[in-house]
Amino acid sequence: MAHKNPWPDEGNTGHIWDEDLRELDNPPPLWWMLSFYAGFVSIIFYTLYYPSIPLADGHTKGLSGWTQVSEYHESVKELNNWRERKFAWQEEQMSALSVEEILKDDELRTYAVKTSKMLFGDYCAACHGASGQGNPNFPVLVDDDWLWGGKVSQIVTSITTGRIGYMPARGLMGNLTDSEISEVAGYVLALSKGKGEEPAVAAGKAVFAxxxxxxxxxxxxxxxxxxxAANLTDKIWRFSADKDDIIRTITYGVNVKKNGVLIAHTRSGVMPSFKERLPNAEVNIKRLAVYVHELGGGL
Amino acid sequence: MSSKEDLYKDNHQTGSLLDDMDMSNKNLQSIGVELLPLHTEGTVHAKRIGGVFRQAKNLVMIAWLAFFLSPYLTWNGEQAILFDIANGKFHMFWITILPQDIWVLAMLLLFAALALAAVTAIAGRAWCGYACFQTVWQDAFTWLEEKFEGQPNKRAKLDAAPWSFNKIKIKLPKWLSWAFIAFMTGFSFVAYFVPVHDLWARLFAFQWSLTETSIVLSLAGATFFFAGILREQTCMGFCPYSRIQGAMIDTETVVPTYDIDRGEPRGRLKRAKPGVEVPVLGDCIDCNLCVAVCPTGVDIRKGQQFGCITCGLCIDACDSVMVKLKKPKGLIRYASLAEFAGKPFVAFVKRPRVIVYTSIMSLAAAVIVWGLLSMSPIDVKVLHERAPLFVLMSDGTIQNKYYIKVVNKTENEIKAKISVEGISDLTFVVDKVLFVPAGDVGSAQLLVRVPEKDLKKTDIPLVIKVTDEAQGITSEYDSNFISPKKR
Incomplete structure (x- = not known):
């Protein structure tokens, strides 16, 4: 950098390189500088007004007391209030009418179905699948085979009280031998195919009795x-259509307990009661029953 | 060690542009930056004179009145052009466009963009010069200015005068009339989105919403500022289109051009004095009228330049002078650079740019026409349930579930009957005849069951038909029926 300044009057900063390359002092326009300073002011404002500085155990809270999550909660509250106002009539009808009446009414049925998806996802989907398609060893809700009945009122009862299946191990008396179980399993398989009267499975039929x-x-x-109890004449299996699985079911039963504890290999099939679990259970059970009924297999 | 002098030695071998430059003087011009002639001495007060191009501009300006008047047109008792955003319906006379048909608008924009490109390739910034709202509003504003404040020299004098009560008194009517036009501009714009009579009624009841008020006022403010105060600087410094259009001009493009060969050397006509040799002069008498009339304050005689919006007013001015001088018109005329270079005129259809632009335009136009003709009055969408894809029923049939959405674009309620075809023994359950109110969407759940014996493939095509008998509307949707693999 040169130390002599041959251009003292042109407003340069005195920084001169390579003899004539020099830095001029051209201040930005006033409006630019003003907004630059305004930026500083707003930084101070934001720092004080909003949560800003991270500390070892949290952060400064800000003068406004604003938090993102409280804003979110407020929005949710606003939305819920809006829903309450907008669908007041429907909600009133949902609690006043019986579940059969709701099912008959086009508008209310659509309303029930459309407002159930999240409830179903929260409370039912873990076992029955997101769309009621079932899971291994958990019942499918989209077909027309119902262990406890597929009428909407029966579905209400299932949700309200829950269901615990029971099938004794080795027949009602518990006296079937392994070979008898194998025979009866073959008979049950044939039944499902509509071949229960064939002589090949006559022995199994006798064991069935x-x-x-x-x-x-x-x-x-x-x-x-x-x-x-399962309908053994249809194509749908509560657990599996595999013969070994059928033998297991017959041998160890469903929900068979000894001294209050489930025995090994027994099938477990428990649907809990949702009366206490669901919020606003009285209406929501009706809602869900209509939804399940409309999944595709309601009777 | 090479010395510093060696490093900076011009060896003329780099092939760089810098090789040919005089590096001794570092001002902008000598390093290749062209200093474009720009009017920088305050507001341009252009002279208004008559002529062909002036009339063309006036006609386009009158056509722009349609912007203010169209909202009052009615069609079947409704506002003819109404972009009803709240209800998602765009009404244009007999056409109603719903959001899902908005691609038609995209095609329209494509058409307009390419039309701009094509016109620019042929005749320069014709949009800027004649049709652009900036040019037209500015033209109207300066016309009013002339009515209230007088000729350019008077206006310049007024501008230069210090602020006084008298100056404000002269300027106030102009400001008020500008403000009125500006307000009507914002108002008319909003009137395309909100029914216009309703907007008027609520204006006088002070019931405009915050959105309406702020859009009208900010548009009015922008109009006042851009057309009244910023004027040609908008085109020079703000408008991206004017810059883009400059790049779309080539040597074949005709733009207002000064005929240098004919005009130079320019000079004032002088009566020949005895004994003094009369210099041989070109046709340009250096009267500066072409500069005086220019709304952007450029001197067209300096050649094509970015300040020129190709409005042709300088042609009007020059021609009027040429007529007085009994010389042929066209010293400034629409001409291309190629013409002055003595190249033959290339027909429009032989210019690649024009061919490409117009073919894209006609494609867009064809798609718009096809779209408007083939647009069904109902829109059917069918979603196949994916979880599960299929369900085994107790009697062994397979069931598939579908969600049907029917958009009713007609003005009447439709009673949509849903039917399914494609597999001989299928049965289907659809929960209702779908009532869809005008302009609304209806949805239904469809269950299709096919017996096991008919399932030859895992994926069988199906046709879902939606019919409204009363109006004779049918729409089909191709879907498929999924079944498990046979083991």
Whole structure:
């Protein structure tokens, strides 16, 4: 940098390189400088007004007391208030009418279905799948096979009280041998294919009677009324259509307990009661029942 | 060690542009930066004179009145042009465009953009010179200014005078009339989005919403500022289109150009004095009228330049002088650089730019026409349920679930009947005849069941038909039926 300044009057800063390359002192326009300073002022304002400086255990709270999450909660509150006002009539009807009446009414049914998706996702999807498609060993809700009945009122009962299936191990008396179980499993498989009267499975049919399976599953493999026992004549299997799986179910039963503890290998099938679990259960159970009924398999 | 002098020695071998430059003087011009002639001496007060191009500009200005008047047109008792954002419906006479048909608008924008490009390639910044709202509003504003404040020299004098009560008294009517036009500009713009009579009624009841008020006022403010105060500086410093258009001009493009060969050397006509040799002069008498009339204050005789919006007013001015001098018109005329270089005129259809621009334009136009003709009055969308794709029913049939959405674009309620075709033994359950109010969306759930024996493939095409018998509307949607692999 040169130390002599041959251009003292042109307003340079005195910084001169390579003989004539020099830095001029051209201040930015006034408006620019003013907004620059205004920027500083607003930084101070923001720092004081809003949560800003991170500390070892948290951060400064700011004069306004504003937080992002409180703003979010306020928005949610506002939205919920809006919903309450907008759908007041529907909600009133939902609590006043019976579930059958709701199902019959086009508008209310649509309303119930559309307002249930999140509830179903929160409370039902863990076992029954996000769209009611079921999970291994958990019932499918989109088909038309119902252990406890597919009428909407029966669905309400299932949700309200919960359901605990029970199937004794080795027949009602607990006296079936392994070979008898294998035979009856073959019979049950044939039943599902509509071949229950064929001579090949006659021995299994005899075991079906001997093991008192008919007590729950009905003399023809079809229960008289839906009370938790599977309909063995249809194509749908509560657990699996695999013969080994059927043998396991018959051998160890469903929810079989010994001294208050489930025995090994027994099938577990428990639907809890949602009366206490659901918020606003009285209306929401109706809502969910309509939703489940409309999934595609309601009777 | 090479000395410093060696390092900076001009060896003329780099092939750089710098090789040919005089590096001794570091002012902008000598390093290749062209200093463009720009009017920098305050407001341009252009003289208004008559002529062909003046009339063309006036006609375009009158056409712009449609902007203010169109909101009052009615069609079937409704505002004919209304972009109803709240309800998502764009009404244009007999056409109603819903948000899902907005691609038509995109095509329209494409068409307009390419039309701008094509026109610019042929005749320069014709949009800037004649049709642009900046030019037109500025033209109207300066016309008013002349009415209230007088000729350019008087206005310049007034501007230079110190602020006084008298100056404000002269300027006030102008400001008020500008403000009125500016307000009407903002108002008319908003009137395309909000029914105009409603807007008027609520104006006098002071019931405008914050959005309406702020849009009208900010547009009015922008109009006043850009057309009244900033004027040609908007085109020079703000407008991106004017810069883009400059790049779209080539040597074949005709723009107002000063004929240097004919005009130079310019000079004032002098009566020949005896004994003094009369210099041989060109046709330009250096009267400066072309500069005086220029709304952007450029001197067209310096050649094509970015301040020129190609409005042709200098042509009017020069021609009027040439007529008085009994010389042929066209010393300044629409001409291309190629013409002055003596190159033959290339027909429009042989210019690649024009061909490309117009073919894209006609493509866009064809798509718009096709879109408007083929637009069904209902819009059907079918979503196949994915979780699960299929459901085994107790009797062994397979069930697929679909969600159907029907958009009703007609003015009447439709009763949509849904039917399914494609597989011989299918049965379907659809929960209702779908009532869809005018301009609304209806949705329905459809269950299709196909017996096991019909399932030859895992994926069978289906057609879902939505029919409204009363209005004779049918729309089809191709979907498919999914079943498990047979084992």
């Amino acid at each position: 001997k093991g008192m399976c008919i007590a729950c599953h009905g003399p023809k493999g079809k229960p008289f009324a839906p009370a938790g």
